[in-house]
Amino acid sequence: MSKEGKSGTYEGFFEQVVHDLPQRSREVLRRRFGIESGEPQTLDSIGRQYGLTRERIRQIVDNSIESVKEAASRDIAQKIYSSLEDEIRRRGNIMVEEELMKVVASDNVTERGAVRFFLETAKNIRYLRRKDVFKTVVHVEFDEQQWERVKDIVKAILSEVKEPLAHDILHQQYRQHPEAHEDVDEELLHHYLQPVTDIKKNPFGRWGMAHWRDVTPRGIREKIYLILKEHGEPMHFREIAAYIDKYGLNKQPGKKTNVQTVHNELIKDPRFILVGRGLYGLDEWGYTPGTVRDVITAILKKHSGGPMKTEEIVEEVLKVRNVRKMTIIVNLNQFFKKVGRGLYTLPDDTDTTLRTNGDAYKK
Numbered sequence: 001m002s003k004e005g006k007s008g009t010y011e012g013f014f015e016q017v018v019h020d021l022p023q024r025s026r027e028v029l030r031r032r033f034g035i036e037s038g039e040p041q042t043l044d045s046i047g048r049q050y051g052l053t054r055e056r057i058r059q060i061v062d063n064s065i066e067s068v069k070e071a072a073s074r075d076i077a078q079k080i081y082s083s084l085e086d087e088i089r090r091r092g093n094i095m096v097e098e099e100l101m102k103v104v105a106s107d108n109v110t111e112r113g114a115v116r117f118f119l120e121t122a123k124n125i126r127y128l129r130r131k132d133v134f135k136t137v138v139h140v141e142f143d144e145q146q147w148e149r150v151k152d153i154v155k156a157i158l159s160e161v162k163e164p165l166a167h168d169i170l171h172q173q174y175r176q177h178p179e180a181h182e183d184v185d186e187e188l189l190h191h192y193l194q195p196v197t198d199i200k201k202n203p204f205g206r207w208g209m210a211h212w213r214d215v216t217p218r219g220i221r222e223k224i225y226l227i228l229k230e231h232g233e234p235m236h237f238r239e240i241a242a243y244i245d246k247y248g249l250n251k252q253p254g255k256k257t258n259v260q261t262v263h264n265e266l267i268k269d270p271r272f273i274l275v276g277r278g279l280y281g282l283d284e285w286g287y288t289p290g291t292v293r294d295v296i297t298a299i300l301k302k303h304s305g306g307p308m309k310t311e312e313i314v315e316e317v318l319k320v321r322n323v324r325k326m327t328i329i330v331n332l333n334q335f336f337k338k339v340g341r342g343l344y345t346l347p348d349d350t351d352t353t354l355r356t357n358g359d360a361y362k363k
Helices: 010-017 023-032 043-050 054-070 076-088 097-102 109-121 145-160 167-175 184-195 218-233 237-246 259-268 290-300 310-320 325-337
Strands: 095-098 124-129 135-139 199-201 206-209 272-276 279-282 288-289 337-340 343-345 360-362
Touching: 010 076, 010 109, 010 124, 023 043, 043 054, 054 095, 054 109, 076 095, 076 097, 076 109, 076 124, 095 184, 097 135, 109 124, 109 279, 124 199, 124 272, 145 167, 145 184, 145 199, 145 206, 145 259, 167 184, 167 206, 218 259, 218 272, 218 279, 259 272, 272 288, 272 290, 290 325, 310 325
Parallel strands: none
Antiparallel strands: 095 135, 124 135, 199 206, 272 279, 288 360, 337 343
16 A cells, blocks of 8 residues: 555545544544554543543544444545455464554554554454454454464474474474364464464574473573574584574663673583583583593593594594694693503593583583
């Protein structure tokens, strides 16, 4: 719908549609739907401005809406309603109000107010007034029973796998369910799930239950865990802090996450293991705490063929540590027994208990 000039805006169309109403009724509607200031006003606040009761304002609003609905057969009104219906129908006949606003009114607050009015007066559009969805509108053709069933199946799938799923994987799981609807493709599944409050996409685009820490991380430690798990390999603490901001996990938009705070939490939580200079991984990846000396000790213990060559030891250590080769050589010379040219084995008095001082070895 054209937005050129006020006559081509939703606000302009609103003025045309309510032109025949009494002036006070037009003013009340503007305030009620937020066309006046951008924010919808309550019945009480409007009543105080006119010296009328809350109930009287409600009557004025209801009567005015009915009058507009009766006149909705006019060409101008039909064009407005048809344009809004088309947007909703293209999305499976269900759409979160905020998403619709972004499409048709952008961030223009008065335009949004006018759109609210047209949604309320449309004959083929209604609000889905339920506690388990965000503020959502549906077309008269919306199949609520099918939507309910799809939603329940998805919840059952997520409850079984117990981890967030990429959209295509979730759709595959859905299609394999014995009660799946054949006409629910990937796109429709997305439209069906978007309004649901207890099913949510995490910052990496994976669907899960909204209360899961992998979906809605609440504290800094949960955010760190989610980023590391998604990244799949060790990260520097500065990079982790940058990712918190990059994926919108910071509760204070526009403010950068404190790097030192991230580092402190990494040190405190046993789930996060130091695997190199400033690099952290997850203990569930197989990393265990220990020094470079402990890493070498574990490697030699696992090696059943006797002494190992320096190159072999270095190669094994570098698989699990981001350290300089010279650091490994120094540890070999200082703590291990040299039994030949470039050959090392465990010292005779090896302590079988690996020490833990903040480094890690991957089993």
